[in-house]
Amino acid sequence: MRRTDRLFDIIQILRDGKLHRAQDMADQLEVSVRTIYRDMDTLVASGVPVAGERGVGYMITDAITLPPLTLTAPELEALNLGLAIVAEVADPDLRAAGLSLAEKIDAVLPTAVVEEADAWKFAVYPFADALRGATHMPTLRAAIKARQKLRIVYTSIGGMVTTRTIRPLHMEYWGRVWTLTAWCELREAFRVFRIDLIETAEALPELFTNEPGKMLSDYVP
Template sequence: TGRELADELEISLSTLYRDMAELHAQRIPITGEAGVGYILDDGYDMPPLMLTADELEAAALGAAWVASEADPSLARAARDLVSKLSLAIPKELRPVVLDGSSKPIQTRARVSERFDSALLRHAIRERYRLQLIYTDRDGSTTDRIVWPLLIAFLDRTRYLVGWCEMKEDYRHFKTERVQE
C-alpha cells in the first residue's frame, strides 16, 4: 500500500503520491492508485548506479578539479556531487571516491575575477545576452553586448566565448578582464 511504501521510504504519503504521479508521467509501468496500492509491472527494473572503480575515480578527479577551478557555486556543486556519489555506491568503493589516488594540482596562481561566474553560467543556460565592460590586452575599455556560448578553461585562465554584437563576430574574452 501507499502507507507501507511511504513508511519504508521514510517519506510522507503526499510525497509518495506526488512521486508516483511523476513516475506515471515518465511512463514507468506501475499499476495502482492512491488508497489502493501500487505494483511495479513484471519485466521492469530500476537500473542501479553501477560504476567501476576507474569511472568513480574519474568522476572524483573531475569534481576535485572543478572544486579548485570553478566559481564558488559550481565548486560547491562538485563537492556535493562527491558526497552524493559516496552515499550511492557500495561501501567497498567509497575509498575510491573519498580517498582517490589522483588529485589536481596547479602550479600557477589563480586569477581573480570581478564578477560571479554563476551569473555567466546562468546566462549561457538561459540564452541571455550580457552587457560587459571589458578591458583588452592593450588597456582599452569597451562596452560590449555579448551572447555567451561557453566558458573555456585554459591553464588557470577562464575565457568567455560568445557572439559579440559590436564586432559582429565570435570572440573570446578573458574573464579576468571583465570589469563589470
C-alpha cells in the first residue's frame, strides 16, 4: 500500500470521532506500530486535527476536510501561483492562511519529492520568488511541447548573469519552486535552471530534434 493511500485510510478510521489505539490501526492496515506513529506525526504536521498521544490512542476532532486529490502538473502550478499571490497580500490573516496551507501541501507531497526539495533547499525560499518565476511558465511550457529553442537571461544564485540558448526538456516542482531541465548550448551540457531566476525567456524560431546525448532520457542528475 502506498503511503498516501495509508494516510487516507487512517483518516477514514479516525473520522468516527472515537479513540483508536495505534496497535489496532497497525493490525487493520497490516503495518508496524512504529509506522502508525510516523504517519500520525505526518498527519499532525499537515494540519489534520488529530488529538492523542503514543500509548493512549488517537482521535480526530471536527474540521473541514477534503477528499484526496490527484493534481496534474498544471493544476499544481496554478495552486502554487495562487498561494504566491495570497502570501504577498497585506492582510496578515490571509498571509498566515496561505503559509499554513502551503505547509500542509508540502507535508503530503510524495516522500521522494519532499526529500529532494530539502536537499535542494528550495522550500525555504519566499513566495515572491515563486511568483516571479510563474510569469515564464506559458513560454516554457509551449517551447517544451513544440521542441523550440529558447534564449534566456539567467541570474545564478551567486549573482552571475548569463545569456544562454537552451533546449527546454522538462519542468519539475520542488516545494514551491519550479525548475527547468534543459540542454544548454553555452555549456554544451545538461543544466537545471531555477525558473524564478530566469530574467527573460524568448522563444526562438529554431526547432530542435531528438539527438543522442541531448535528450531528457540521457540526463543523469
